[in-house]
Amino acid sequence: MSDTIADPALSADTPAxxxxxxxxxxxxxxxxxxxxxxxxxxxxxVLLAILAPWITPQNPYDLAQVSVMDGRLPPGSEAFDGxxxxxxxxxxxxxxxxxxxYGLRISLTVGLASxxxxxLIGMAIGLxxxxxxxxxxxxxxxxxxxxxSFPASLVALMMVAALGKGVDKIILALVIAQWAYxxxxxxxxxxxxxxxxxxxxxxxxxxxxxxxVFRHILPNCMAPLIVVGxxxxxxxxxxxxxxxxxxxxxxxxxxxxxxLIANGFEYMLSGRxxxxxxxGLALLLTVVSxxxxxxxxxxxxxxxxxx
Amino acid sequence: xxxxxxxxxxKTHFFTHAGVVKAVDGVDFTVSKGEIMGLVGESGSGKSITxxxxxxxxxxPGRIIEGSIKFNGEDIANAKEERxxxxxxxxxxxxxxxxxxxxxxxxxVDTQMIEAILAHEPVSKQVAWERxxxxxxxxxxxxxxxxxxAYPHQLSGGMRQRVAIATAxxxxxxxxxxxxxxxxxxxxxxxxxxxxxxxxxxxxGTAMIWITHDLAVVAGxxxxxxxxxxxxxxxxxxxxxxxxxxxxxxxVGLLGSVPTANRRGKRLFQIxxxxxxxxxxxxxxxxxxxxxxxxxxxxxxxxxxxxxxxxLRCFNPQQAAETVK
Numbered sequence: 001m002s003d004t005i006a007d008p009a010l011s012a013d014t015p016a017x018x019x020x021x022x023x024x025x026x027x028x029x030x031x032x033x034x035x036x037x038x039x040x041x042x043x044x045x046v047l048l049a050i051l052a053p054w055i056t057p058q059n060p061y062d063l064a065q066v067s068v069m070d071g072r073l074p075p076g077s078e079a080f081d082g083x084x085x086x087x088x089x090x091x092x093x094x095x096x097x098x099x100x101x102y103g104l105r106i107s108l109t110v111g112l113a114s115x116x117x118x119x120l121i122g123m124a125i126g127l128x129x130x131x132x133x134x135x136x137x138x139x140x141x142x143x144x145x146x147x148x149s150f151p152a153s154l155v156a157l158m159m160v161a162a163l164g165k166g167v168d169k170i171i172l173a174l175v176i177a178q179w180a181y182x183x184x185x186x187x188x189x190x191x192x193x194x195x196x197x198x199x200x201x202x203x204x205x206x207x208x209x210x211x212x213v214f215r216h217i218l219p220n221c222m223a224p225l226i227v228v229g230x231x232x233x234x235x236x237x238x239x240x241x242x243x244x245x246x247x248x249x250x251x252x253x254x255x256x257x258x259x260l261i262a263n264g265f266e267y268m269l270s271g272r273x274x275x276x277x278x279x280g281l282a283l284l285l286t287v288v289s290x291x292x293x294x295x296x297x298x299x300x301x302x303x304x305x306x307x
Numbered sequence: 308x309x310x311x312x313x314x315x316x317x318k319t320h321f322f323t324h325a326g327v328v329k330a331v332d333g334v335d336f337t338v339s340k341g342e343i344m345g346l347v348g349e350s351g352s353g354k355s356i357t358x359x360x361x362x363x364x365x366x367x368p369g370r371i372i373e374g375s376i377k378f379n380g381e382d383i384a385n386a387k388e389e390r391x392x393x394x395x396x397x398x399x400x401x402x403x404x405x406x407x408x409x410x411x412x413x414x415x416v417d418t419q420m421i422e423a424i425l426a427h428e429p430v431s432k433q434v435a436w437e438r439x440x441x442x443x444x445x446x447x448x449x450x451x452x453x454x455x456x457a458y459p460h461q462l463s464g465g466m467r468q469r470v471a472i473a474t475a476x477x478x479x480x481x482x483x484x485x486x487x488x489x490x491x492x493x494x495x496x497x498x499x500x501x502x503x504x505x506x507x508x509x510x511x512g513t514a515m516i517w518i519t520h521d522l523a524v525v526a527g528x529x530x531x532x533x534x535x536x537x538x539x540x541x542x543x544x545x546x547x548x549x550x551x552x553x554x555x556x557x558x559v560g561l562l563g564s565v566p567t568a569n570r571r572g573k574r575l576f577q578i579x580x581x582x583x584x585x586x587x588x589x590x591x592x593x594x595x596x597x598x599x600x601x602x603x604x605x606x607x608x609x610x611x612x613x614x615x616x617x618x619l620r621c622f623n624p625q626q627a628a629e630t631v632k
Binding site for chain 2: 020196197198200201202203204205206207208211215216219220222
């Protein structure tokens with residue numbers, strides 16, 4: 001290439017290293033102390049929940065380890081088996097510290113599983129709506145509108161009433177209650193992206209529709225999806241707690257955080273605050289940390305909110 | 308030289324709620340192998356729609372209602388979508404105006420270029436990568452291996468347009484439609500891009516339609532020129548004929564409004580009025596109401612005639628040339 005023309009821009013913007021969009025995003029995310037802290041809290045909660053069988057003195061699901069004699073003990077009491085119940089025990093003698101960690105496992109599983117499944121389903125439906133247009137889009141979006149006009153808790157309540165108890169059924173109910181949020185977000189973003197020139201350019205290169213939708217449009221819709229995903233996961237966790245609190249979620253034998261809070265509710269007025277308050281705090285901490293991370297993600301991923 | 312593209316009587320109309328927009332209303336032109344044809348006109352004159360019609364990328368409510376687009380002898384005006392998809396990016400490529408917008412921001416350059424090859428040819432990724440690298444080298448991008456790994460936001464506007472040009476030439480197409488490819492670039496980069504495009508068409512024998520509103524660009528680049536106004540070609544001919552001796556009052560006006568060194572200090576010529584509303588075109592010659600040389604005859608639609616070695620759609624060519632001079 002002897003006749004290459006010197007372009008001043010060619011040398012001027014040579015980056016020292018190739019920075020991927022992900023690296024840039026990561027650097028921006030960790031600029032915020034609050035969000036970093038919230039992420040750390042959330043990761044610690046996840047770690048505690050995963051490690052629950054090894055770091056708790058009692059398996060609250062194993063009836064052989066639960067003694068009614070230990071019921072309603074205040075924080076710091078010694079259990080019949082000799083270990084200290086730092087957070088006290090509930091009415092049926094479950095060590096609250098153990099029960100909370102085991103409960104978090106269920107809550108997080110339900111929240112994350114329903115979040116991911118609802119995201120995948122809502123994403124596919126939203127993309128189809130945006131790309132198909134016309135009647136298909138109209139029908140899908142009216143269904144979405146219809147569902148979003150009901151409170152999510154009501155939809156979830158109806159679904160659980162119809163489906164019955166159990167972790168799998170709760171997840172299904174939450175997916176049904178939440179897919180519409182994802183579908184609406186994806187459709188709105190995809191419609192904007194579809195009108196952009198790079199889509200037209202890809203068409204001009206003879207790239208197939210399928211590839212344009214999934215390889216070109218979808219990655220550009222990820223930012224709002226991630227934000228909605230975090231917020232909806234937090235809301236799925238609290239929704240599960242709500243259902244369990246109302247007694248339609250998970251059975252007493254598999255106490256999730258919501259069940260624990262409900263268990264202590266009747267003792268609140270008699271001064272045994274710990275049975276409800278500690279599981280409540282655990283739930284609060286989980287949901288708030290996820291929401292803080294989600295809020296900051298929204299700020300980082302939305303260029304219009306940049307200072 | 309054989310004709311790569313023969314467009315005749317092309318009409319692309321948009322059926323909107325407000326009425327029918329005749330964006331392209333009877334356009335004829337031919338582009339031969341290795342030839343660069345400039346398609347010139349104001350915004351809204353239908354030049355981009357002509358380009359998109361050739362590629363079969365007219366979205367509803369628009370459609371091609373008449374005419375033929377013969378590409379290598381095959382009429383593709385009403386071809387099936389699969390056929391058009393196999394031509395796009397393969398035999399006919401497109402270069403767009405804004406290089407900031409035409410590369411997908413989340414995909415690396417290599418992903419996008421390799422994809423353009425693999426969409427049309429069953430070669431290995433390695434072969435596609437090597438061809439992409441060579442193509443980048445050909446458009447004057449230094450250390451192409453490194454650029455292939457970059458994301459679009461890491462490249463300057465001029466570099467992105469080079470990438471777009473390299474991508475357009477990847478499959479050695481017979482025809483490239485360049486839709487104002489230098490409008491978004493500053494003048495020095497413009498000159499380089501034009502140089503690269505010219506060099507590549509010579510090298511590969513690719514025909515090119517260069518859509519622009521900038522007569523100065525076309526004057527130094529194209530061999531033939533078609534001037535469009537309100538969906539019709541008003542003057543068409545060899546570049547020297549049209550630029551040196553324009554016959555249509557609109558071409559005269561356009562040329563008069565280009566600042567040149569030997570007219571220093573004088574007021575630039577201005578074409579009166581505005582581009583007509585495409586929903587309510589004036590009767591007869593669409594340029595009539597803005598024309599210096601209009602006569603009663605202009606209330607009729609002039610047909611395109613052979614005048615002085617070129618195609619012209621005007622009743623009063625001679626007077627027109629004299630008005631401005």
